[in-house]
Amino acid sequence: MTVVVEMSNVTKTFGEGTSIVRALDGVDIRIQKGEFVAIVGASGSGKSTMMNLIGCLDKPTTGLVKVAGEDLSKLNDKKLTSLRNYAIGFVFQSFFLLPKTDALDNVATPLFYRGVPAREARKKAMEILTKLGMADRHTHQSTELSGGQQQRVAIARALVTEPSLILADEPTGALDSNTGKQVMDLFESLNKEGKTIVLITHDLDVAKRAKRRITLRDGKVINDESGAA
Amino acid sequence: MNILIAARLAFARILATKTRSGLTMLGIIIGVMSLIALVSVAQGATSGIQDQFKGLGARNLTITGTTPQSITIEDAQAIAQEPGIEIVSETVSGRVTLSSNQASTISQIVGVDPDYKTVVDPDIFVGSFLPDVINANDARLIVLSTTLAEDLELDAYSIGSSIAVGSTEFTIVGILDDADGFGTRGTAYIPMETAFKYVAVPPYLSSITVQTVNEKIVPEVTKNLTALLKSRHNITEGREADFVITDASQILDAIGTVEQFLSLLLGGIASISLVVGGIGIMNIMLVSVRERTREIGIRRAIGAQQSQILTQFLIEAIVLSLIGGIIGVIIGEIVAYFLASLGEWNFALSPTIILASLGFSMFIGVVFGVWPARAASKLKPVEALRFE
Numbered sequence: 001m002t003v004v005v006e007m008s009n010v011t012k013t014f015g016e017g018t019s020i021v022r023a024l025d026g027v028d029i030r031i032q033k034g035e036f037v038a039i040v041g042a043s044g045s046g047k048s049t050m051m052n053l054i055g056c057l058d059k060p061t062t063g064l065v066k067v068a069g070e071d072l073s074k075l076n077d078k079k080l081t082s083l084r085n086y087a088i089g090f091v092f093q094s095f096f097l098l099p100k101t102d103a104l105d106n107v108a109t110p111l112f113y114r115g116v117p118a119r120e121a122r123k124k125a126m127e128i129l130t131k132l133g134m135a136d137r138h139t140h141q142s143t144e145l146s147g148g149q150q151q152r153v154a155i156a157r158a159l160v161t162e163p164s165l166i167l168a169d170e171p172t173g174a175l176d177s178n179t180g181k182q183v184m185d186l187f188e189s190l191n192k193e194g195k196t197i198v199l200i201t202h203d204l205d206v207a208k209r210a211k212r213r214i215t216l217r218d219g220k221v222i223n224d225e226s227g228a229a
Numbered sequence: 230m231n232i233l234i235a236a237r238l239a240f241a242r243i244l245a246t247k248t249r250s251g252l253t254m255l256g257i258i259i260g261v262m263s264l265i266a267l268v269s270v271a272q273g274a275t276s277g278i279q280d281q282f283k284g285l286g287a288r289n290l291t292i293t294g295t296t297p298q299s300i301t302i303e304d305a306q307a308i309a310q311e312p313g314i315e316i317v318s319e320t321v322s323g324r325v326t327l328s329s330n331q332a333s334t335i336s337q338i339v340g341v342d343p344d345y346k347t348v349v350d351p352d353i354f355v356g357s358f359l360p361d362v363i364n365a366n367d368a369r370l371i372v373l374s375t376t377l378a379e380d381l382e383l384d385a386y387s388i389g390s391s392i393a394v395g396s397t398e399f400t401i402v403g404i405l406d407d408a409d410g411f412g413t414r415g416t417a418y419i420p421m422e423t424a425f426k427y428v429a430v431p432p433y434l435s436s437i438t439v440q441t442v443n444e445k446i447v448p449e450v451t452k453n454l455t456a457l458l459k460s461r462h463n464i465t466e467g468r469e470a471d472f473v474i475t476d477a478s479q480i481l482d483a484i485g486t487v488e489q490f491l492s493l494l495l496g497g498i499a500s501i502s503l504v505v506g507g508i509g510i511m512n513i514m515l516v517s518v519r520e521r522t523r524e525i526g527i528r529r530a531i532g533a534q535q536s537q538i539l540t541q542f543l544i545e546a547i548v549l550s551l552i553g554g555i556i557g558v559i560i561g562e563i564v565a566y567f568l569a570s571l572g573e574w575n576f577a578l579s580p581t582i583i584l585a586s587l588g589f590s591m592f593i594g595v596v597f598g599v600w601p602a603r604a605a606s607k608l609k610p611v612e613a614l615r616f617e
């Protein structure tokens with residue numbers, strides 16, 4: 001089995017002296033290819049901090065973080081950026097689609113930055129949008145789409161680069177329960193196709209649909225269980 | 230490759246935000262427009278002065294006797310043999326009483342030869358200057374300056390009527406336009422031969438006006454003629470000459486100074502408007518980049534390199550300021566064209582000014598557009614994403 005994410009004895013602190021915050025405190029986890037993991041925990045427990053490390057947006061204070069085989073602390077900004085582009089597909093709570101850009105180009109943009117020719121990138125983007133049932137909306141900008149539709153476009157953008165890992169931070173947090181369920185259905189079917197998915201959530205009902213749940217408290221992993229809840 | 234990607238994103242962005250792009254351009258348009266218009270006013274106005282002055286004889290020099298019996302017809306003939314000289318025109322003068330039916334006044338009367346017209350090119354208000362053909366013995370024709378005609382209470386319809394010069398009747402053939410000349414106010418002109426009969430004594434002349442081949446050799450000719458006349462008049466080293474030679478160089482210098490001052494003044498005003506325009510652009514760019522901080526964060530998260538973000542903003546800024554600059558140049562030249570027709574000077578496109586304005590507007594756009602973008606691209610993606 002291929003290890004996609006590896007964290008050994010990871011700490012992440014913010015601030016200094018007396019006001020120091022240990023957002024992550026000695027975390028050890030391994031995520032394999034094809035897993036569907038939910039990271040849960042109370043507010044302030046360190047979920048987003050962990051997601052930023054897995055997403056190559058930040059580096060650990062101490063300890064080892066390896067994503068797709070690369071040791072983050074050894075990478076400069078350029079390499080880190082390109083690792084994000086190749087290894088990670090982000091899905092954010094508030095969608096974060098690019099403004100003034102239609103759905104098609106939103107999905108194609110990660111490929112643009114990779115240097116894929118525009119026509120080829122758009123063709124690929126269109127294929128993914130079609131697969132997610134958004135083909136008829138490909139000319140719409142984010143302001144012309146519902147929340148659920150925006151999240152579908154965002155998921156399409158995360159898929160287009162064929163990343164090692166899809167990383168979703170509260171992907172259903174801004175959606176009503178019905179739309180949220182549909183998004184989870186989508187993640188489930190993507191996982192069945194073999195995609196690796198890591199999602200962060202408050203919502204235990206959402207977490208139950210993952211195959212593995214990692215629970216954080218005060219920056220420590222207090223529970224790591226596999227199988228249906 | 231990077232440039233192509235960034236250019237595509239930049240153009241897409243400009244087209245998607247037409248209003249904002251237009252506003253950003255507006256500052257540049259106004260700045261460049263005023264620069265072009267004001268500089269062209271400065272150039273047009275001063276070239277107008279120069280053109281007028283060229284008509285007044287930048288290649289002429291005038292020899293004037295310091296006493297009524299200093300220079301003679303023989304001097305004029307000797308001068309005509311010198312190199313670099315095209316035309317030699319002689320004048321004599323005297324003071325006489327002029328009387329019309331209504332009034333009389335004592336005036337300077339100048340007898341001129343046929344070449345005078347060519348060399349001095351007097352502007353006629355009404356009628357004509359002294360005709361060549363009748364410049365024979367006893368042609369009693371006279372041309373008055375406007376000032377003199379007014380003193381004599383004559384109007385434009387007096388052409389063809391007669392006035393008394395001393396006790397002799399002369400026919401008025403023309404009245405000069407005083408506005409456009411130096412030293413013509415209050416002067417009357419009659420043919421040379423006639424003047425020798427009534428107001429002056431040959432062979433003495435009051436002045437000789439020389440037209441040189443071109444304006445560059447004026448100083449050299451002045452030197453030659455001074456030497457020539459000094460030897461003809463037996464003026465030895467150390468004694469003062471009985472003539473003076475004047476040319477247009479002092480007046481040219483004065484005009485040059487005025488021109489420089491005008492250009493500086495208008496250039497200064499134009500620079501202020503460019504700076505004001507630049508501050509406007511800076512504001513819009515700063516606000517725009519601030520607003521787009523989260524967008525930059527998203528782009529960085531999905532794999533945009535710092536250099537790609539920076540290149541996109543750079544191209545946006547260059548395209549906007551270049552288009553703004555071009556529109557500014559076009560409007561500025563149109564304004565300059567209308568000002569030129571209002572001010573009656575020649576309209577001319579100056580490639581230097583156009584290129585300089587375009588260069589400057591691009592400079593402003595790039596500096597004010599890229600400096601905040603650079604700061605934003607250096608933000609950690611996590612922080613840019615959290616930006617509201």
Ligand SMILES: Nc1ncnc2c1ncn2[C@@H]1O[C@H](COP(=O)(O)OP(=O)(O)OP(=O)(O)O)[C@@H](O)[C@H]1O
Nearest residue numbers: 014015021022023042043044045046047048049050
């Ligand atoms: N940039 C930062 N500077 C200072 N402290 C930070 C920073 N980011 C996170 N923290 C702190 O680290 C701790 C963990 O924060 P984190 O955002 O990871 O929590 P979370 O589990 O994502 O919470 P939530 O569910 O509310 O999003 C918190 O105490 C937080 O205040």
Ligand SMILES: [Mg+2]
Nearest residue numbers: 044047048049
């Ligand atoms: Mg969080």
